[in-house]
Amino acid sequence: MTETDMSLLTIENLSLSIHGTAILHDVSLSVAPGQILGVIGESGSGKSMTAFASMQLLPEGARCTGRISLAGHEVLSLTEAQMCGLRGKAVGMVFQEPMTALNPLKTIGDQVAETILMHEKISRRDAMTRARDALARAELPEDRFPMTRYPHELSGGQRQRVVIAMAIALRPALLIADEPTTALDVTTQAQILKLLTRLVREDGMGLLIISHDLAVVADMADEIAIMQRGRVVERGPAKTLFQTMQHPYSRALLAASTHAPDRTPGINDDALLVVQDVVRSYTLPRKSLFGAPRVIQAVRGVSFQIRRGESLGLVGESGCGKSTLTRAILGLEKVQSGEITLGGQPVFTGHRPNPEVRRRLQVVFQDPYGSFNPRHRVARLVTEPFHLSENPPQGAARAAAIAEALTAVGLSPEDQHKYIHEFSGGQRQRIAIARALITRPDLIILDEAVSALDVQVRAQILDLLADLSERFGLTYLFISHDLSVVRSITDRVLVMKLGEIVEQGQTEQVLDAPQHPYTQQLVAAAPRLPENV
Amino acid sequence: MIRYTLTRLTSLILSLVAASVVIFAAIEVLPGDPASVMLGVNAQEDTLAALRTELGLDQAPVERYLTWVSGMVHGDFGVSYTYRTPVAQMIVDRLQVSLPLALYALALTVLIAFPVGIWAASRRGSFADVSVMGLTQLGVAIPNFWFAMLMVLVFAINLQWFSAGGFTGWGEGPLLAIKSLTLPAIALALPQASILARVMRSALLDTLSEDFIRTARAKGLTRRQALWRHALRNAMIPVLTIIGMQFSFLLAGGIIIENVFYLPGLGRLIFQAISARDLIVVESVVMLLVFAVVMVNFMVELAYAFVDPRLRVRR
Numbered sequence: 122m123t124e125t126d127m128s129l130l131t132i133e134n135l136s137l138s139i140h141g142t143a144i145l146h147d148v149s150l151s152v153a154p155g156q157i158l159g160v161i162g163e164s165g166s167g168k169s170m171t172a173f174a175s176m177q178l179l180p181e182g183a184r185c186t187g188r189i190s191l192a193g194h195e196v197l198s199l200t201e202a203q204m205c206g207l208r209g210k211a212v213g214m215v216f217q218e219p220m221t222a223l224n225p226l227k228t229i230g231d232q233v234a235e236t237i238l239m240h241e242k243i244s245r246r247d248a249m250t251r252a253r254d255a256l257a258r259a260e261l262p263e264d265r266f267p268m269t270r271y272p273h274e275l276s277g278g279q280r281q282r283v284v285i286a287m288a289i290a291l292r293p294a295l296l297i298a299d300e301p302t303t304a305l306d307v308t309t310q311a312q313i314l315k316l317l318t319r320l321v322r323e324d325g326m327g328l329l330i331i332s333h334d335l336a337v338v339a340d341m342a343d344e345i346a347i348m349q350r351g352r353v354v355e356r357g358p359a360k361t362l363f364q365t366m367q368h369p370y371s372r373a374l375l376a377a378s379t380h381a382p383d384r385t386p387g388i389n390d391d392a393l394l395v396v397q398d399v400v401r402s403y404t405l406p407r408k409s410l411f412g413a414p415r416v417i418q419a420v421r422g423v424s425f426q427i428r429r430g431e432s433l434g435l436v437g438e439s440g441c442g443k444s445t446l447t448r449a450i451l452g453l454e455k456v457q458s459g460e461i462t463l464g465g466q467p468v469f470t471g472h473r474p475n476p477e478v479r480r481r482l483q484v485v486f487q488d489p490y491g492s493f494n495p496r497h498r499v500a501r502l503v504t505e506p507f508h509l510s511e512n513p514p515q516g517a518a519r520a521a522a523i524a525e526a527l528t529a530v531g532l533s534p535e536d537q538h539k540y541i542h543e544f545s546g547g548q549r550q551r552i553a554i555a556r557a558l559i560t561r562p563d564l565i566i567l568d569e570a571v572s573a574l575d576v577q578v579r580a581q582i583l584d585l586l587a588d589l590s591e592r593f594g595l596t597y598l599f600i601s602h603d604l605s606v607v608r609s610i611t612d613r614v615l616v617m618k619l620g621e622i623v624e625q626g627q628t629e630q631v632l633d634a635p636q637h638p639y640t641q642q643l644v645a646a647a648p649r650l651p652e653n654v
Numbered sequence: 655m656i657r658y659t660l661t662r663l664t665s666l667i668l669s670l671v672a673a674s675v676v677i678f679a680a681i682e683v684l685p686g687d688p689a690s691v692m693l694g695v696n697a698q699e700d701t702l703a704a705l706r707t708e709l710g711l712d713q714a715p716v717e718r719y720l721t722w723v724s725g726m727v728h729g730d731f732g733v734s735y736t737y738r739t740p741v742a743q744m745i746v747d748r749l750q751v752s753l754p755l756a757l758y759a760l761a762l763t764v765l766i767a768f769p770v771g772i773w774a775a776s777r778r779g780s781f782a783d784v785s786v787m788g789l790t791q792l793g794v795a796i797p798n799f800w801f802a803m804l805m806v807l808v809f810a811i812n813l814q815w816f817s818a819g820g821f822t823g824w825g826e827g828p829l830l831a832i833k834s835l836t837l838p839a840i841a842l843a844l845p846q847a848s849i850l851a852r853v854m855r856s857a858l859l860d861t862l863s864e865d866f867i868r869t870a871r872a873k874g875l876t877r878r879q880a881l882w883r884h885a886l887r888n889a890m891i892p893v894l895t896i897i898g899m900q901f902s903f904l905l906a907g908g909i910i911i912e913n914v915f916y917l918p919g920l921g922r923l924i925f926q927a928i929s930a931r932d933l934i935v936v937e938s939v940v941m942l943l944v945f946a947v948v949m950v951n952f953m954v955e956l957a958y959a960f961v962d963p964r965l966r967v968r969r
Contacts, residue, residue: 201876213872
């Protein structure tokens with residue numbers, strides 16, 4: 122038999138254009154039963170579009186040429202009605218964003234049963250029974266997760282299991298998973314990847330898994346394809362691909378994934394930021410009219426210090442209190458007890474942030490798209506922190522400050538006249554760093570600052586951060602869920618769980634020989650590239 | 655759900671109290687003495703004083719407010735200065751025209767707007783979508799009294815299908831009454847339906863671009879099925895909000911249309927009362943309208959919770 126005959130999905134010389142813009146060029150891929158194909162690429166590489174082309178769920182104005190064979194059907198010659206018969210039945214799909222992938226107004230049981238009812242003429246009751254089985258296979262047993270639950274009553278990981286249950290309810294021959302774990306915490310990610318692998322092995326299903334993260338795919342895939350600008354540049358068995366890869370792009374991608382900037386930390390002994398016994402709790406609305414209001418302890422007695430010039434990592438999963446702690450350090454929220462001081466001065470005085478301290482404290486957020494006002498020019502955006510100063514620089518001094526900040530982050534002073542939409546994600550993050558730099562702060566809080574970036578851009582930003590820290594004597598508090606990034610840029614690391622710091626120490630030491638069970642769990646769950654790369 | 659309803663009810667009552675205070679105060683500070691308006695400029699000082707006493711104008715404002723409110727709670731809205739009849743009776747008479755007219759117009763609005771909005775959204779960008787949305791643009795722009803007069807010309811005068819105005823009353827049989835409300839209801843519904851169709855279309859287009867629609871399509875639903883089963887209910891929140899506002903408007907805002915068709919409705923009542931400075935009537939009708947608006951909003955909020963399970967449990 123030829124490769125084509127054995128395959129569930131064969132894509133041959135697929136080219137795709139949308140409204141005349143070429144998106145894919147001669148893409149060829151194949152997935153056999155029981156096989157896991159990992160497709161890797163940066164944003165815009167066409168990996169998702171390849172998946173959507175296989176399902177024929179393309180945006181308007183899309184034109185495909187080439188050949189897509191899916192479970193014996195020639196996809197490009199099928200009518201839309203015939204495609205509807207295949208989707209959900211022969212091929213299931215799992216998406217990136219579990220929080221929005223489910224209809225908020227329907228119960229999870231109904232949504233899973235709908236897949237079955239779409240394709241088989243059975244009673245609703247029977248469909249519900251089978252939906253229950255599908256949910257159980259996705260590890261949402263009915264006794265703990267009744268089918269009458271609505272999506273908002275589930276966590277992100279649980280919702281992703283519902284999406285998986287919908288996709289596998291009819292035991293399709295092929296499953297397509299588009300960045301299925303990108304929005305999830307590391308331990309949840311590990312569980313979902315394990316679940317997907319188990320389902321593939323049990324059903325002999327083929328799996329096409331798309332990721333921007335080499336390490337996620339390296340662990341589980343049998344075959345790997347690397348895409349760049351709409352082309353497959355490298356293909357091969359996962360076991361050997363990392364040793365044999367030839368294409369310069371693949372090599373660059375691998376190098377960027379493991380990139381660690383050169384750093385020569387100049388740490389002083391004096392403590393810059395001191396966090397002492399900080400407690401922050403939130404009162405939730407009363408459950409009943411007369412019951413006591415519930416209180417959530419987001420941060421419970423956290424203490425730590427950052428020395429001047431140090432880069433401190435803070436890791437933990439969503440809901441662990443990282444963001445609350447960050448807000449407290451920035452003086453955006455009052456804490457119930459404990460004290461936070463920067464250079465000996467409290468960040469919060471009376472009922473408002475201490476402006477004296479806020480000036481020396483800046484922050485860079487995760488989302489380079491949402492954290493800028495699109496109607497302001499870059500010059501105005503980067504000078505926003507000046508409102509903290511009593512006498513901000515004016516005229517020539519101000520222009521010089523803007524030029525200096527932009528130059529420092531590798532942009533040109535001319536860029537100050539542009540609007541934010543004229544920049545790429547990586548450039549925007551540079552502007553965010555310039556905005557943080559402009560008041561010459563002592564401490565910069567980087568809140569998942571490189572999490573939304575492609576690996577190559579991320580490597581560049583990490584280099585930039587390392588360089589700036591040396592040049593300006595900056596101190597960093599680096600908050601991230603990504604252990605490999607934390608390893609490459611921090612000196613010490615704190616591990617936070619349920620509002621408490623459960624472990625802290627030298628980064629290498631904590632990540633190589635974790636002591637606390639939770640840290641061990643995190644380290645074990647973190648996807649890793651093969652050792653011998 | 656009970657908690658949700660209770661919170662909404664509390665805010666409903668608070669709104670009513672606040673509104674009554676504002677309405678009373680607003681009328682208090684208005685210049686012009688109702689007694690001298692009613693009796694004319696040549697009235698004798700002692701007749702004026704007698705009338706003031708009769709109307710209770712000599713009492714302290716707080717006392718008058720309390721009497722007014724407690725009266726309304728018991729269904730006693732006072733006696734009209736000008737007509738010398740109980741306001742409650744006048745309101746009941748007028749509501750027999752205005753309430754059915756508002757409901758009729760609202761029903762037409764929904765019946766026109768839903769299909770048009772859904773149809774346009776499902777054919778986004780097509781010639782059909784563009785032309786239908788152009789028509790709704792026109793529907794919003796055309797003054798409804800002009801459209802009403804046009805309908806009178808065509809359907810009442812030329813074709814003689816309907817009478818040109820007036821209201822037969824419910825005693826002559828519901829069909830006749832409904833018939834005499836048909837042209838006014840269409841005139842009222844036209845701009846409202848145009849607005850609602852546009853809201854429906856854009857709300858649907860928003861939900862159609864949501865991730866869960868893509869999920870539904872990946873399950874094998876056709877575009878149509880995804881729209882009807884998943885998008886429509888999700889698009890209902892903004893649509894319900896607009897429907898609520900439209901009903902409140904239709905109840906009170908039909909003054910011009912009521913005048914065009916000689917309908918004895920609430921709008922005409924309040925208009926006449928204002929010109930005659932019949933402040934008891936104005937106060938009471940305005941309060942009644944506030945009550946209607948607040949009630950409609952309350953029902954809309956209950957409908958939200960019915961549509962969206964996330965609102966039933968307030969975290």
